[in-house]
Amino acid sequence: MKKLLLGAILIFYSFILFAQNEVLTNQSIIDMLELGFSNDIIVTKINTSKNNFDTSIQALKELKEKGVSNDIIVAMMQKNNNTEKQMKKTSRSGIYFKVGNELKKIHPTAFSGTKTNTLGTALTYGIANAKIKSTMNGKHSNNVIDTNIPSFYFYFDDKEQNSFVVSNWWFTVASSPNEFLLSKLTIKKNRRELETGKVNIYAGNSIGVDEDNTIGFEIETINDYEFKVTPSVPLLPGEYCFFYRGTVPQGGYNNQSVFDFSISESCNIETKYKNDDYVWIVKDGKPRNYKITSTEIRKDGVYYILQQRNSWEPLECKESDCYSSKEEAIKK
Incomplete structure (x- = not known):
């Protein structure tokens, strides 16, 4: 009996600890909506929990596409601003x-x-x-x-x-x-x-x-x-x-x-190719083979700095324009 009581107490405190450390994200809101929780329950959860919401334009667009209501989005944005307001004070x-x-x-x-x-x-x-x-x-x-x-x-x-x-x-x-x-x-x-x-x-x-x-x-x-x-x-x-x-x-x-x-x-951001790999690109209407000398990660994607054999002139190319074989480059 004592063991059962002790086990119940441990489970109860574990649940409390999890709830205290829980941090809501955009995905948390989408998950709650898909589980059928009503808007007022989700808003209450937002107002009583820590969060790491992304309220950028692109993120708001994705939330809207998932069916998140305006009331919930407004609650997310208001809660997300609390940190900045607290620092101002x-x-x-x-x-x-x-x-x-x-x-x-x-x-x-x-x-x-x-x-x-x-x-x-x-x-x-x-x-x-x-x-x-x-x-x-x-x-x-x-x-x-x-x-x-x-x-x-x-x-x-x-x-x-x-x-x-x-x-x-x-x-x-x-x-x-x-x-x-x-x-x-x-x-x-x-x-x-x-x-x-x-x-x-x-x-x-x-x-x-x-x-x-x-x-x-x-x-x-x-x-x-x-x-x-x-x-x-x-x-x-x-x-x-x-x-x-x-x-x-x-x-x-x-x-x-x-x-x-x-x-x-x-x-870590996964890239399709690594430094020193050889890739094919279409340049001047023809497939050409280049070696990747360095990789740059930018907001709009992955870019490679390429070097062709017997040439000192580097070339910058987006990952989506690089191919593994000559045949693949010709098809594209």
Whole structure:
């Protein structure tokens, strides 16, 4: 009898724990509708649960096609805005990303050291640059994001209030996400690396992240101090960071920290072909064979950078225009 009672209690608490951790998505709403739940029950569930709704135009179109009513869609949009409203009330400066119906702050991670590869410079008698790489302990960030196109929220201090906080000075001296760079980190053994400068015997030193290795992002202004930032392209699984590139204030401050995050391995984007594969495309009305030298994931699909034998000129081609064989390319 005692064992049965204990089992019932464990099941009851497991159910409560599941309900507390449950996060509604667009698919959750579609599932409830298909199960026959009425609109008022679904709206009540929305208002009493955490959520990670996608309320973009395309997502709303898909919901409408699935038969979701306007009342439910309005409830989803209102609930989805609660996070931004909550942040406006508390006015906390920093960089945040969305987890369910809450925003999680990305705290700065300090570099554990720097290193300079002088071998290349020595072998070229000083002609080649020696790269300065700043390192961080650990292969992965503690901030794990489960989407390829995450949204970040930048909150800056109101300069008129003189609310200068030493531990968060970036968001007092800066006033826009344009003063930050988004860069991919390189994993080496049990650390992450970011190129933060170059040394050259003849040209001198240059400090800062190489902008050729950065990722663009789009900025949506919420008000003078709050911004929504979205990467211009989907981010593949890996390690990334925001790096402040503005002027560092005097008085003992330094820029030896970044705002790091990981894109989860579960967000891997499958491609039809891999780097170094050979594909056929139709160019100038004829099928031609190219080698894939690199792959780029963009919002409108997968693109390959191609190189033809005995040619130095690269060619960019969308995945849907690449074929496995000459015969397949001719048929298309």
